Structures are given as structure tokens and as C-alpha cells.
Amino acid sequence: GQNIDQPTEMTATEGAIVQINCTYQTSGFNGLFWYQQHAGEAPTFLSYNVLDGLEEKGRFSSFLSRSKGYSYLLLKELQMKDSASYLCAVKLSAGNNRKLIWGLGTSLAVNP
């Protein structure tokens, strides 16, 4: 079967750093996406990793280890507006197939 695990909820303080983990067990792997979703709104793209290592994009970074089936999203200098759900999604196969397996999301609350 296909499985993606993320913590359900996390809490952090404004200005701090938080790491949101995602582990996956899937029948194929051709990339991992992170999306941000504010309550009642659409998911928006944050990052995409297909090779091992760290991808940095401003305050957000995403890491992938394919051998461990593991990724994390690192948020630095947290702001109140970062309070949202963070969704991890695995792309199963190469080429034009868009099949994604979605995690249930991690709800992050940033407190002042």
C-alpha cells in the first residue's frame, strides 16, 4: 500500500525555527512536494525535491533522503502568517503521470 506519515499538529513560537517531518512508504517515487494550506483556502506550492539533499528557498527549506523515505520542511524566523497546514505529497512515477499520494497534513500554530 501507499502511506505517508506526518505529525498531526505542531506548535511553535514567532521568530523560532520549526521542522515538519514526512515519512513515506510508496510503490514508486519520483519526487516529493510540500504545499501550504491556510484554513479554508487552497493549497499553494512550497517546494519540490527529487534528489537527496537540502533545497533552500528564502525562509523555507526542504530536505529529502530517498534511502530513508524521509523529508522535512524547515521554516525559519516564524511569522504568525505561517500558521497553516503543511501537506507532503509523493509523486509516484516518472514522466507525465501526475499521480500524487498526499499526507493528511501537519497543522502548525505559531504563537506570539
Add this chain to the structure above:
Amino acid sequence: EAQVTQNPRYLITVTGKKLTVTCSQNMNHEYMSWYRQDPGLGLRQIYYSMNVEVTDKGDVPEGYKVSRKEKRNFPLILESPSPNQTSLYFCASAQLAPTGELFFGEGSRLTVL
């Protein structure tokens, strides 16, 4: 502005009354998809389309129909809605490039009484 537009954004209807949720994208994307999102179940794919006149079932297609007569439009049809189709629905589109991320519409919150 690049966007995916869904209508209606909110709808309350009754069991059995056919409805259509429209979806339109202005990015010339080949790929379009419908998802539903429910608490504790996450995003689940209903149908997707790789190009005009090419559609296929996702993980939860029962009770839904789609069509792709034009590249920009991908309507979702509920022929006979039932209460278990009460959900938040998202349309999304993407380029067919392997790294092409999904662009989501704002969502349509549907309640079936």
C-alpha cells in the same frame, strides 16, 4: 494573472438535484484534476485529465462525472448528489513537465442535505 477559477464557491443543495461545479484555468495547462478534501481523510483525487477529451478516474470517482471538451475547462458533475458528497472540492491544473506543480482553485464548499 495566472489562476484557476471555480464556481460556485459555496453551494447548499438537496439530495438528487443535479449540479455542476465549473473549473477554468488560464495557464494553458494540459493536466487538470478534481480533489475532495474531508477532515481526517486529506485530499483525495476524484478524476483527472491529461488533455482534451482524455479523462480518467482517480481514487474516489463514484458519483461524479467530468468532461474535457476544451483545454481550459474541466467541469465536475454530480448527477444525483448524496449527503456523503458534502465536502470541500478543489480543482487543480499543472503543466505536464515532471516537476510541474499543481495550481489549485479557491475551492467549492458543497453541502448536500
